[in-house]
Amino acid sequence: MTVHNAPEVVATTVARTPVLSRRGVRIAAGFVLPIVLLAVWQLASTSGAFTSSQLPSPAMVWEAAVDLAQRGLLGQYVAISTQRVLIGFAFGAGLGLLLGALVGLSRWSDVLFSPTLAAIRAVPSLAWVPLLILWFKIGEDSKIILIAIGAFFPVYTTVAAALKHVDRHLVEAGRAFGLNGVRLLTTVQLPAVLPSVISGLRLAMAQAWLFLVAAELIASSMGLGFLLNDSQNNGRTDRLFLAIILLAILGIITDSLLGLFERWSARRWG
Structure with missing residues (x-):
């Protein structure tokens, strides 16, 4: 009886599997909204309601990308901006992890650092640009x-x-097993807060891209932020749209990489 009903049980189990839990369905669903937006963009740009300088068509943006790529600038801009983000993210996230652990584990450090860091956090990104240029050119x-x-x-x-x-x-259980200091932090405490750490890293990566644009808009001759500023000054809306799209794509890629790291770390330490 059990063997006879086995195919029915398997079929019932498959049928009950949530649709959105299937990887292929989730990937396909993720492309629905971008395709809709692309269609709306195409219709709006060809309807006559906007001029090409206000809203270039997707084809015009693609042609701008091809033109920059043929001149060897597109890949250079992407590479330079990505390098800046990854280096800045590594330094900033590493220091944030260190000081965050110090403040989170020590009351004295919390009292000493928290008020000052909270005040510095409230400073807008653009406010740092003149000072950094003055100090570091x-x-x-x-x-x-x-x-x-x-x-x-x-x-x-x-x-x-x-x-x-x-x-x-x-x-206390970790200390009972002889863990103290750095070993206690890396073996017990950090794995316990791993979801929060990954969330912080993903937010930090998004902030890194935002601050990149702030830096390159004002003080750069290369990169996607420079492309944004130069396109605005020269009335090249097609290149401006291209820079925005590239920033979005790069942001998605880096966030997806952190998502992969999140799944790996959950299997490793979860």
Whole structure:
């Protein structure tokens, strides 16, 4: 009886599998809204309601991308901006993890650092640009430092807040097994707040791209932020749209990579 009904049981199990839990369905569903937006964009740009300088068509943006690629500029701009973001993110997120752990684990550090860092966090990104240019001139250092500032605070805030609420019984159990200091942090406390750490990293990556644009809009001769500013000054709306789309795509790619790291770390330490 059991063998006879086995195919029916398997079929019932497959039928009950939620549709959105299937990877292929989720990937396909993720493309629905972009395709709709692309269609709306095409209709709006060809309806006559907008001039080409106000709203270029998708074909015009694609032609601008091909033109820049043939001149060797598109890949260069993408590579330079991506490099700046990754370096700034690494420094900012690393420092945020360090200070976040310090503040989250030590009351004295919390009292000493939290008020000052909260005040610095409230400073807008553009406010840092003149000072960084004055100190480090118009070079890579000023841009990377600005990106690192943007990446620092999401990681610092989430890690510090999460570590303050780690289950004390879990910490005491770790100490009972002889874990202290850095070993206790890396073995017990950080794995316990892993979802918060990953969320902080993903927010930090988004902030890094935002601060990149702030840096390149004002003090750069290359990169996607420069392309935005140069396109605006020269009335090249097609290139302006291209820069925005590229920033969105790069943001999705880097966030997806962090999502893969999140799944790997959940299997490793979850």
